[in-house]
Amino acid sequence: MHGLVNRAIQSFVTNTYGRARWRSVTEAAGLGGIEFEAMLSYEDGLTDAVIDALCADLGVCRNDVLEDLGTYLVSHPEVEALRRLLRFGGESYVDFLHSLDDLPDRARLAVSDLRLPVLELREEGAGRFTLTCGPDLPGFGWVMMGILRAMADDYGALVMLEHDGIRDGDEVIAITLIETAFAKGRDFNLGARAG
Amino acid sequence: MLDDLLTRLCPMHLILDAEGTIRHAGPTLQKLRPGAQLAGQRFLELFRLTRPRAVTGFADLMADADGKLSVGFRDAPHTTLKGQIVAVPGGAVVALSFGISLLDAVRDYDLTSADFAPTDLAIELLYLVEAKSAAMEASRQLNQRLQAARIAAEEQAFTDTLTGLKNRRAMDHVLARKSGGGMPYSLMHIDLDFFKQVNDTLGHAAGDHVLQQVAQVLVEETRREDTVARVGGDEFVIVFDNLTDRPRLQRIARRLIERLEHPMRFQGRTCAISASIGLALSVEEPGCAPEDLLHHADLALYAAKRAGRATMRFYATPAPGDAARCAPGWAEPGRDEVGPEPGLNRA
Numbered sequence: 001m002h003g004l005v006n007r008a009i010q011s012f013v014t015n016t017y018g019r020a021r022w023r024s025v026t027e028a029a030g031l032g033g034i035e036f037e038a039m040l041s042y043e044d045g046l047t048d049a050v051i052d053a054l055c056a057d058l059g060v061c062r063n064d065v066l067e068d069l070g071t072y073l074v075s076h077p078e079v080e081a082l083r084r085l086l087r088f089g090g091e092s093y094v095d096f097l098h099s100l101d102d103l104p105d106r107a108r109l110a111v112s113d114l115r116l117p118v119l120e121l122r123e124e125g126a127g128r129f130t131l132t133c134g135p136d137l138p139g140f141g142w143v144m145m146g147i148l149r150a151m152a153d154d155y156g157a158l159v160m161l162e163h164d165g166i167r168d169g170d171e172v173i174a175i176t177l178i179e180t181a182f183a184k185g186r187d188f189n190l191g192a193r194a195g
Numbered sequence: 196m197l198d199d200l201l202t203r204l205c206p207m208h209l210i211l212d213a214e215g216t217i218r219h220a221g222p223t224l225q226k227l228r229p230g231a232q233l234a235g236q237r238f239l240e241l242f243r244l245t246r247p248r249a250v251t252g253f254a255d256l257m258a259d260a261d262g263k264l265s266v267g268f269r270d271a272p273h274t275t276l277k278g279q280i281v282a283v284p285g286g287a288v289v290a291l292s293f294g295i296s297l298l299d300a301v302r303d304y305d306l307t308s309a310d311f312a313p314t315d316l317a318i319e320l321l322y323l324v325e326a327k328s329a330a331m332e333a334s335r336q337l338n339q340r341l342q343a344a345r346i347a348a349e350e351q352a353f354t355d356t357l358t359g360l361k362n363r364r365a366m367d368h369v370l371a372r373k374s375g376g377g378m379p380y381s382l383m384h385i386d387l388d389f390f391k392q393v394n395d396t397l398g399h400a401a402g403d404h405v406l407q408q409v410a411q412v413l414v415e416e417t418r419r420e421d422t423v424a425r426v427g428g429d430e431f432v433i434v435f436d437n438l439t440d441r442p443r444l445q446r447i448a449r450r451l452i453e454r455l456e457h458p459m460r461f462q463g464r465t466c467a468i469s470a471s472i473g474l475a476l477s478v479e480e481p482g483c484a485p486e487d488l489l490h491h492a493d494l495a496l497y498a499a500k501r502a503g504r505a506t507m508r509f510y511a512t513p514a515p516g517d518a519a520r521c522a523p524g525w526a527e528p529g530r531d532e533v534g535p536e537p538g539l540n541r542a
Contacts, residue, residue: 004333037340038333081329088322091308110326190321191302 001047002114006036009050011079012072021057029053041113051139063142063163070146074154085110086151087188093157093180097121097129119144127177132170141171148175156185201288206312207276209289211238215253223310224291227274227300238289242266245275257282264289272303293317298324355425357403358410366424369434370485373477379439381476382485383448384492385413387429387455388469388504401461405468412454416447432489439478441509448472448507456505471499472507480512 014022023033029049036042055062074083085106089099099106104116118134131148133141145161152159160176198219201208206223220233233241239253246265250256257280267275278291293300297317300306311317353365361369373380387409394402406429413423413431422434438444452470459466473496475488483491495510502508 037337039330039337081325085322085326085329088308088318088325106322106326109323111330190306190308190318191298 001042001044002111003036003038003040003042004111004114006042006047006050007038008073008079009047009054009069010036011076012069013054015076015078016068016072017058025050025053025057028057062139066139066142067146067149070143070148071150072146073143074147074150083154084188086147087154093152093155093159093177096151096155097131097175100131116140129175129177130164131173131175132167133173135169135171141173144171145173148173153183154186154188156181156183158182197288204312204314205290206310207278207291209233209238209291210286211253211289212286215239215256215287217241218286223306226306226310227268227304241269242276243269243273256280257287264291266291272299274300274303297321358406358425360410360413360431361422361424363424363426366422366426366432366434369422369424370489373434373485378437379476379478380437381435381439381444381474382488382492383433383435383444384473384475384489384496385431385433385451386471386496386500388471388500390429390468393466393468397461397464397466401464401466404461405459405466408459409455409468409470412451416451416454432492439476441476444474444476445507445509448474452505452507469505471496471504473497473499473510474507475510479510 010022013025026032026034029046029052031046031049034046051062051065055065058065073079074086086096089096089103098121100119100121103119107114107116115136117136117140120132122130122132124130131144133144141163145163148159148161157177158179160178162174164172164174166172198210201210201219202221206221208221209217209224210219212218215238217233217236217238225233237253239250239256244250244256244264244266246263247256247259250259259280262280262282264278264280265275266278267273275294275296276291277294278289280287280289292315297320301321308318350364353361353368355362387405390402390405393405406425409429409431410423410425413433417423417433417435418438420436421438422432422436424432424434426432435444452472455468455470459468473492473494475492475495477483477488480488480491491510495508499506499508
């Protein structure tokens with residue numbers, strides 16, 4: 001697993017639940033307080049072990065933890081850079097949804113060995129979309145649920161999201177856009193670089 | 196008709212008449228000068244040309260063969276733009292873009308993605324700059340942490356990487372454990388003779404080779420429990436645990452010198468060195484701190500050097516009544532064995 005993914009999980013746990021929790025979770029996972037490096041690669045098993053230990057520690061199911069992780073990635077100031085990169089996807093929430101098709105390629109453009117699952121947006125009409133997430137990273141659909149929800153807030157759009165389970169190995173998310181300009185949303189200034 | 200087409204396809208265009216006066220400006224270009232209507236201004240009064248440079252009037256510009264432009268606003272901010280001018284019936288069309296000034300421009304003019312044509316790669320360029328900066332920053336932090344860890348590891352290392360012997364830090368640790376008394380021990384301080392000549396004439400690679408050969412000899416001629424350390428460039432210290440017998444130490448020292456004097460070969464050339472040795476024994480100076488004993492071994496080594504090198508000396512405690520504290524004294528070893536009484540020989 002790419003270190004960026006592990007680092008994101010570490011950042012999520014320490015900034016949401018505190019450093020002590022990160023220590024107890026990693027110790028439970030048999031990794032004794034490990035600090036992940038964003039630019040190194042790790043065994044895939046480590047990531048699963050950490051997430052399993054986190055679920056057990058919080059007493060929350062895996063899907064909910066992954067969705068919270070997705071929300072965190074867009075809404076927490078610590079990872080503002082990521083929100084900005086996602087906002088480059090477009091002017092409106094619909095533009096952003098369409099940009100998801102390019103997301104794995106965009107990620108690879110920035111960090112050449114970062115592989116994200118294939119994403120495919122289908123427009124069903126009347127403000128309804130389905131997003132399918134490729135099978136490479138089980139549970140990534142739940143992370144996307146969190147990201148889609150938080151990005152809707154960011155754009156000021158009102159949406160309904162539903163994880164429709166797995167079809168032919170792909171996770172499927174149903175998106176219903178109720179209102180594009182529901183709230184003001186957050187500012188996005190092209191020239192203001194996140195520090 | 197042309198205005199509408201260009202506005203949608205190229206929001207940074209200008210339509211000029213035959214005299215070089217702006218008749219129509221694309222919306223993004225107009226956004227760069229919010230206080231002034233661009234239409235009606237003369238192109239060459241609004242912009243300073245850097246390509247083509249030698250243009251005195253609009254007619255010159257139109258006569259320029261390839262029409263490639265590099266321009267900057269005459270007033271601040273002097274944003275530079277690149278572009279193309281193409282003659283059309285009744286005037287010209289100019290298509291402009293930010294080029295490399297894009298990063299400053301989005302900041303200076305508060306541009307949004309709606310200000311760029313969908314075919315313009317500006318947004319992708321901005322995305323890439325930000326994404327790459329973030330990735331670079333993560334890499335830079337990783338490198339800093341690795342560097343710090345490496346320095347810490349080196350500081351904590353006990354091994355001399357060139358020779359595989361213990362280093363000074365390791366020797367200090369060994370000596371620190373001696374300060375509580377306990378087992379008797381001896382310190383042998385070895386300094387190579389003529390090593391500098393090898394380095395100077397045959398080069399550092401030859402010098403490193405010699406040091407490695409010396410290390411091998413020192414290890415072969417000592418016991419497993421002895422501590423053999425390289426404490427400086429060509430300086431070594433051996434800590435002999437539970438060995439304080441002068442004749443035996445003398446034999447070891449002579450054997451070491453003899454073996455080190457064997458010519459060493461390096462890339463077909465011969466490296467000839469020798470060694471001077473100073474020895475200090477804990478049993479001869481009861482209560483002497485390990486660092487002082489090491490200093491005494493050093494003094495004995497100095498005496499050996501003065502005695503013409505390639506030889507060894509024992510440290511001898513100063514004679515009673517000698518006022519000088521820590522006075523350098525050393526025993527001249529006899530031809531066959533070392534007498535117990537110290538012969539004082541002041542330098």
